[in-house]
Amino acid sequence: MSVFVITYFGLLIATSCAAAYWNQRGPFLTLFSLTLVSFVLGIVGGAGALRFVAIAAGMIAFAAGISYAFREFLVLITSHNLSKEIKTAPLTASFGMFVIFTYAVAGIFAPWIAPYGESEVISSAFAPADENMLLGADQLGRDMFSRIIYGARNTVGLALLATVAAFLMGAFAGLLAATKGGWFDQVLGRIADIIMSIPSLIFALLMLSIFGPQVIVIIVAVAIIYAPRVFRLTRAVAGNVVVMDYIEAAKLRGEKTWYLIRREILPNSTAPLIAEFGLEFCFVFLLVAGLSFLGLGVQPPTADWGSMVRENATLISFGEITPLIPAAAIALLTVAVNFVVDWMLFRSSGLKEQ
Template sequence: MGFLTGVVILAVVVAVALAAGWLFRAMMVAILPAGAGRTLRTAPPAAGFGMLVILLYILVALFAPLIAPFGEREIVGPEFLPWGDTHLLGTDNLGRDMLSRLVYAARNTIGIAFVTTALAFLIGSVLGILAALTGGWLDQLLARAVDVLMAIPALIFALLLLTIVGTSIVNMILVIALIDSTRVFRLARAVSMNIVVMDYMEAARLRGEGTWHLIVREILPNAMAPLVAEFGLRFCFVFLTISALSFLGLGIQPPTADWGAMVRDTATLISFGDVTPLLPAGAIALLTVSVNFVVDWQLHRASGLKE
């Protein structure tokens, strides 16, 4: 009976999510200009649900001070208060309001993950395209250096570097961006290698165009689709890495709110049957799944395949 109940609940949740995605897609098609609306009309309900969740997360992150009932670092009562009218999700191990911490953590975790991913893409894509365009010793030097860095497991490498340089937010962003830029480099180089041999690239070289023009006007527009899809995937990996590091104590440091650290701080409640630790874990999982829904749709569009 319990298994059947779980299956029914899961089916209802999936149906509601798909319905919400379909309604959101229909609403955006009606609101957006004709060109964007035609593109969005091809999105499956799962991608619509993903875009809806991403939009909600962004709104929560932007308006966190208006949504949260208490301050991010404010101690409002005894530790581990149960859910109630004053504290809807109870309090954490220091007596801070869990709902407020969840809301502020959206701003901190998502914002830092986005900045880190953007920096990784800036480094990796520029070096990857430059290596493919230039070739020769520069290409070989960068490719071998990336092979060495990628041979080390990313999480272990991040733990090692953060232990050496310290656990500030700036250091964490730089370390994770450096590690993740190697993956972006491999993709950007592989895509660019197929572009630099095209006839229009040879025509641009014969016109005397410089390296910057070739990168910005010839290579990037033709490599944008896989790079945009990879940005979504990289964001998920960076987001999960930051959460994992925070759970281990080397990520976003207290008292700054972070979902990974919140799981660690409230983990003891699991022993008493309290689901509070599952809330930040669920927030991490929901955003990751939603981004992947959108990325899958973008990859399908970029491949040119038809349903």
């Protein structure tokens, strides 16, 4: 039995006993469950399986520590009311906020963080990682690390712009339909149904094939695709508000439609709409990355995570994980946004933890 195996199980048993002694039920169950799982995996897979479990557990513990520290940091720098809300956030939501913050910093300060330009050729094709290139080079000899940093600005920025456009279109139409009602509501509803009946990827490919893969065309096409989803939710939320007595009182006072939307309906519909914005961003982000992977999204030489996966896919045949790094960046941001959205939905639902 190797020293690693003895040390590994010794630490697990010691920490489990310490957690049980101090009556820490949650940590004890987690640690002892990990001990039992590791025992089974050690018998089946040997020391290699235990090393994998140890690395995975270490990464989870590191992420939990970062999440806790970032949550406490936000509590200290925010206002009193907001800090009380953040204090109740689970570690998953704190982890999501930390990832979103990291991506925002990478996108905003990309020219200062990236060691090379996004289209600068500095080496041979598929050169391995060294002291100058942390992740090696791509198929043209460009630094992969620099292109991933710039991809945070291009891919996430484009998805954010498209999400904002879709959300403004859908939310405004939904609020207007709920306020006016009648034939106006019916017409907008049928238009939304027609657009939603068309598969989103086929619609996007058709638009980009006709008008060309330009940034403005991508934004407009994605906005048209996802605006009906926002319209349906906004119409449903606002429909529950317009029947309230204070809305009727405002109408009797002679208030106009814009006043009703801006001062009465929208403030009482904010929480679910903010959560919907996060969900729509995930859908738009994945669609934009998928279009780039198919070659109809952001065009070369601009760095984009979807196109980077396609351009370096041949490395997978040689056992290299380089193409998986931009794919992991896409997946990580999607999971992080969903963590934050889940917490926001929980808070807006009025449910409380027992």
